[in-house]
Amino acid sequence: MRVGTRSSKLALYQTNHVVSLLKELHPQLDCEVVTITTSGDAQRSVPIAEIGTRGVFVKELEEALLQKKVDFVVHSLKDMPVEIPDGLSLVATLSREDSRDVIVSRDNKSLEQIPKNGTIATSSRRRIAQLKKLYPSFKFVDIRGNITTRLRKMDEGECDAMILAAAGLHRLNLKDRIVKYLSIEESTPAAGQGALAIECRIDDTNTFSTLAKLDDLKTRIEISAERAFLGALGGGCSIPIGVSASFDQKNNELTVAGVIASIDGKSVHRSSCRKKFDASTSGASELGYEFAKSMQTDEVVLILEELKKEESRVSAP
Numbered sequence: 524m525r526v527g528t529r530s531s532k533l534a535l536y537q538t539n540h541v542v543s544l545l546k547e548l549h550p551q552l553d554c555e556v557v558t559i560t561t562s563g564d565a566q567r568s569v570p571i572a573e574i575g576t577r578g579v580f581v582k583e584l585e586e587a588l589l590q591k592k593v594d595f596v597v598h599s600l601k602d603m604p605v606e607i608p609d610g611l612s613l614v615a616t617l618s619r620e621d622s623r624d625v626i627v628s629r630d631n632k633s634l635e636q637i638p639k640n641g642t643i644a645t646s647s648r649r650r651i652a653q654l655k656k657l658y659p660s661f662k663f664v665d666i667r668g669n670i671t672t673r674l675r676k677m678d679e680g681e682c683d684a685m686i687l688a689a690a691g692l693h694r695l696n697l698k699d700r701i702v703k704y705l706s707i708e709e710s711t712p713a714a715g716q717g718a719l720a721i722e723c724r725i726d727d728t729n730t731f732s733t734l735a736k737l738d739d740l741k742t743r744i745e746i747s748a749e750r751a752f753l754g755a756l757g758g759g760c761s762i763p764i765g766v767s768a769s770f771d772q773k774n775n776e777l778t779v780a781g782v783i784a785s786i787d788g789k790s791v792h793r794s795s796c797r798k799k800f801d802a803s804t805s806g807a808s809e810l811g812y813e814f815a816k817s818m819q820t821d822e823v824v825l826i827l828e829e830l831k832k833e834e835s836r837v838s839a840p
Contacts, residue, residue, distance in 0.1 A: 524730065533694060544617070545733070561583045585611060618741070628702050649762075714746070765782040775799055781814060
């Protein structure tokens with residue numbers, strides 16, 4: 524089986540982890556890892572929000588799938604648009620890592636030790652919009668590159684601190700670089716953050732049935748609610764919408780927290796809900812969709828309209 528992946532250290536780690544799980548189920552299985560350069564990787568000098576297409580780390584992987592150059596691909600789920608191309612399926616989501624955002628800093632300084640006019644780097648509008656409220660004295664700057672590249676840039680003085688996903692640092696054994704875990708209330712993560720997704724062709728029934736065995740129900744239910752929330756708001760990775768779902772399997776309860784913010788961070792709207800449901804992925808999707816609709820006050824609708832205009836402006840040729 525040929526598995527497609529990006530070529531970063533983290534992407535290869537994640538892909539090799541999936542391969543190892545497959546080999547536990549099928550010891551005789553041979554997997555060839557095929558690295559693919561995405562538009563997000565090729566345009567590292569351009570802020571993600573300015574590249575102008577959704578799925579900047581996904582599109583070329585899906586094209587390779589559709590062209591049968593690979594049999595399945597491994598994604599960081601937060602990179603995947605809600606819309607999946609015809610003929611493809613998100614066949615499995617692995618047990619989720621920590622979904623929170625974290626702060627790393629030069630010399631492992633606490634935020635209190637960083638000068639008031641210090642710089643915090645991130646390429647995420649979602650993170651900037653939320654943290655401007657918490658840390659108004661800091662300057663937020665864009666930074667691109669894989670995790671090790673960004674850490675090197677910070678250590679060389681390009682910024683005082685960075686906001687990253689906990690999951691990537693955990694997977695690369697870099698927990699010691701984390702100086703603060705941000706709570707869901709401080710920085711609500713991106714839909715699907717911390718989860719690995721496996722995508723394949725629907726008509727490749729042998730591959731589909733093999734990969735489906737890796738699906739984790741708890742994670743699948745949580746990400747179903749999160750992606751439905753994002754889809755209901757029309758959000759992509761370049762606009763400041765965050766959502767985090769937590770499934771209580773014992774009580775069949777789903778808690779969902781969401782945030783919708785203006786790009787400048789001046790208007791941040793948070794809400795949460797907790798409901799019992801039938802513990803199905805369709806039930807989770809319905810709950811996530813309804814929760815998103817419940818957040819759409821007049822002010823939020825205006826914010827969403829402005830966000831969509833901005834996204835259209837960036838996407839225009």
